[in-house]
Amino acid sequence: MNRERGQVVLILILVMTVALAIGISVVQRSLSDISTSTKVEESSRAFSAAEAGIEQALNSGSTIPVTFAENQSGATVTKTDLLPVVSIHQDALEFPPLSKEQTAHVWLADYRVGSNPPPAHYIQNTLDIYWGDPIATDKAALELTLIYYDGAYKTTKWYLSSDSSNTTSSFVLVTTCSTDGKIPQGSTTKYLCYKQLTGLPANLMMITARLLYNSTSQPFAVQAVGTCAVASAKDCSIPPQATVFISTGTAGQTQRRIKLFQIEKVAPPYFDYGLFSAGEINK
Amino acid sequence: MKKESGVSLIESLLVVAVTGSLVFLLAAIPNAMMLLTKSRHLSLAREIAVKQLEDKRTISYSNLVNDSSPVNDTRLSLLPESSGTVIVEDCSFSICTNEEQAKQITVNVSWKENSKAQNITLKTIIGAGGINQ
Numbered sequence: 234m235n236r237e238r239g240q241v242v243l244i245l246i247l248v249m250t251v252a253l254a255i256g257i258s259v260v261q262r263s264l265s266d267i268s269t270s271t272k273v274e275e276s277s278r279a280f281s282a283a284e285a286g287i288e289q290a291l292n293s294g295s296t297i298p299v300t301f302a303e304n305q306s307g308a309t310v311t312k313t314d315l316l317p318v319v320s321i322h323q324d325a326l327e328f329p330p331l332s333k334e335q336t337a338h339v340w341l342a343d344y345r346v347g348s349n350p351p352p353a354h355y356i357q358n359t360l361d362i363y364w365g366d367p368i369a370t371d372k373a374a375l376e377l378t379l380i381y382y383d384g385a386y387k388t389t390k391w392y393l394s395s396d397s398s399n400t401t402s403s404f405v406l407v408t409t410c411s412t413d414g415k416i417p418q419g420s421t422t423k424y425l426c427y428k429q430l431t432g433l434p435a436n437l438m439m440i441t442a443r444l445l446y447n448s449t450s451q452p453f454a455v456q457a458v459g460t461c462a463v464a465s466a467k468d469c470s471i472p473p474q475a476t477v478f479i480s481t482g483t484a485g486q487t488q489r490r491i492k493l494f495q496i497e498k499v500a501p502p503y504f505d506y507g508l509f510s511a512g513e514i515n516k
Numbered sequence: 517m518k519k520e521s522g523v524s525l526i527e528s529l530l531v532v533a534v535t536g537s538l539v540f541l542l543a544a545i546p547n548a549m550m551l552l553t554k555s556r557h558l559s560l561a562r563e564i565a566v567k568q569l570e571d572k573r574t575i576s577y578s579n580l581v582n583d584s585s586p587v588n589d590t591r592l593s594l595l596p597e598s599s600g601t602v603i604v605e606d607c608s609f610s611i612c613t614n615e616e617q618a619k620q621i622t623v624n625v626s627w628k629e630n631s632k633a634q635n636i637t638l639k640t641i642i643g644a645g646g647i648n649q
Contacts, residue, residue, distance in 0.1 A: 242530060249534045256541030263548035263555070270555040274562045278638060281569060285611075285641035292616035292643035299611055303622065304637035493647075 275487035282306040283482025283491045290478050291495075306484035315473035315497075317419075323457040323470045324419025325363065329494045330450035334443060336502035339455045340474045341437035342382075344498050350382040350438060354472040357459035358433040364444065365395055365425025366451040367414035372396035372425065373447035374404060380504075382436040389434070394446075395426045417456045424452060439500065474498075554629050557595055561625045561636045564589045568602050568623045569638050577644040580604055580619050587625060598627035607641055618643035 286299045286308030300307040317326045328337045341360075342351040365373045377391040394404040407428050409415070414423025442453055459469040478493040568587055572580070587600025600623070607618040618641050626635035643649075 241527065245530055245534055249537060252538055252541060256544060260544050260548045263551040267551045267555040267558075270558040270562070274558055274636060277562050277566050281638045281640040284647060285639065288618060288641040288643040288646040289612065289616070291646050292618050293612070293614040295614070297613060299641070301611075301639040304639055306639065 271485075272487055275485040276489060278304055278306040278484035279308075279482035279487050279489040280491075281482070282308040282484060283480045283489050286310040286480035286482060287478055287491055287493050290480065291493075296478075304484070306482065308480050308482040310478060310480045312479075313477045316475045316477065317457075317471055318473060319466050319470040321461055321463055321466045321469065322418065325361075325417035325454045325456035326471055326475060327417070327420055327422060327454040328452065329492075330366075330452050331442075331444050332450045333445070333447050335450075337442045337453050338496060338499045338502075339440050339442075340472050340496075340498075341439055343472050344439075344474065345472075350386070350436065353436050354467060355437055355457060355470065356435070356468045357457065358431065358435075359458040360430045360433060360440070361417065361456035361458050362393075362428045362430060362442070363415060363417050363424035363426065363454040363456065364442070364451065365410070365447075366449065367412045367423050367425045369425075369447070369449050369451060371446065371448045372398070372410075373444040373451045374400075375426075375428075375453075376443045376445055377430070377440060378442075379430075379433065379440045380438045381434045382438055383434060386438070387434075391428075391430065393426070393428055417454050420454065422452055422454075424454060429458065441500075441502065441504070443502075550630065554634075557627060557629060557634070558636070560591060560594060561598075561627060561634075564591055564600065565623045565625045565636050565638045568600070569621060569640060572602065572604070572621050573642060573648050577617070577619070577642060577646070577649050580642060582606060582619070587623070592625075595625075595627035596629070598625065600625040607643075611641070616643060618646075 282299060282301060287310065289299050290296050290310045290312060296310040296312050298307060298309040317323050326339060331337055341355045343354040344351050346352055362377065364375050372395045374394040377393070379389045381387055392404045393407050394400040395407060395410040397406060400406045407426050409428065410426035414425065415427040416423055440455065444451055444453065455471060457469055457471045461469040474496050476495045478495065480491045482489045564587065567589065582605050584601055584603045587602060592598045592600060603622040605620050607616060607620045611620065612618050621640050621642060623638045624635060626633060628634070
């Protein structure tokens with residue numbers, strides 16, 4: 234006697250599983266696609282609003298929030314006091330990562346006084362310098378130019394290298410570089426190298442720094458050294474000169490944040506060449 | 517031996533269930549394709565708008581002229597029934613309460629998705645002495 238065995242159910246289940254799998258994946262892909270492109274669109278609106286917040290803050294000097302009713306986006310801005318704050322144990326002045334050939338500029342004299350030369354502010358003869366990214370494969374070298382006033386403007390230059398591969402006879406190999414990283418006071422950022430400049434002259438005006446041999450952007454910081462009495466904290470503090478703006482733009486569920494580092498008055502990067510050039514430099 | 521012919525209850529229930537799921541899936545797929553097209557258009561419109569805004573940021577503040585001009589981008593033709601405008605105007609008093617030297621830029625890209633109007637609007641401020649100035 235033949236006995237039929239039911240295989241149809243099994244085949245049906247298999248067919249249904251395959252069809253469901255295909256259908257669900259198509260629907261799921263389209264849902265995630267539209268969700269992503271909506272978030273990207275919100276992100277662009279939020280970024281434009283964040284930029285508007287920064288522009289507002291730079292222009293008006295205050296941190297009023299910006300609201301665009303037309304496209305439901307807006308931004309709030311915060312602004313620090315002038316950094317670094319004068320103190321007997323001052324925190325480091327940290328710059329955002331510098332790209333190759335970009336110059337960082339640090340005032341050491343009181344630039345806000347309009348005299349020529351400006352009066353000295355930082356009157357120690359040592360200064361701590363931090364630079365480089367400890368985890369980057371390209372080890373940056375550093376060119377430092379210190380400008381001081383000794384009856385006339387004068388410069389002292391240092392050429393510091395972080396790695397024997399980028400040392401030539403004119404560069405000094407800094408032995409205090411380590412991939413573990415060094416952290417200056419008041420910071421959480423690690424720097425590849427640390428160098429203490431000693432024997433600095435009187436009437437320090439400014440110091441500029443340029444990273445060399447790097448392909449990625451790497452951070453740079455300057456830290457005041459020395460101890461003073463509270464009443465004369467100014468003497469061992471780098472003059473306050475930088476403002477950090479943080480603008481947070483919001484659109485829908487997305488936020489974008491822009492951080493802007495601004496130094497009030499900056500000499501052009503070729504300033505030291507201009508001081509010592511025979512003729513004028515026009516750019 | 518009697519041989520029964522016919523369809524059992526389980527079999528017919530299963531057939532109904534399978535047919536129902538397949539019909540549901542088939543109905544959902546065109547919707548899904550439409551969503552894919554919509555998200556592609558949204559991404560393209562966003563890129564067009566962002567480029568217009570960034571082009572304005574490369575102009576120095578003193579060269580910015582108050583006007584309303586159409587968006588000029590070859591990719592606009594990829595969006596169905598599309599158009600775009602870039603408006604440069606003085607920053608409105610409600611936003612720039614200190615009468616700053618700033619201009620408000622509004623970029624609007626609109627298109628039609630299955631006869632339903634869609635648009636993207638980006639707004640920002642460009643000020644004298646600001647970003648990229």
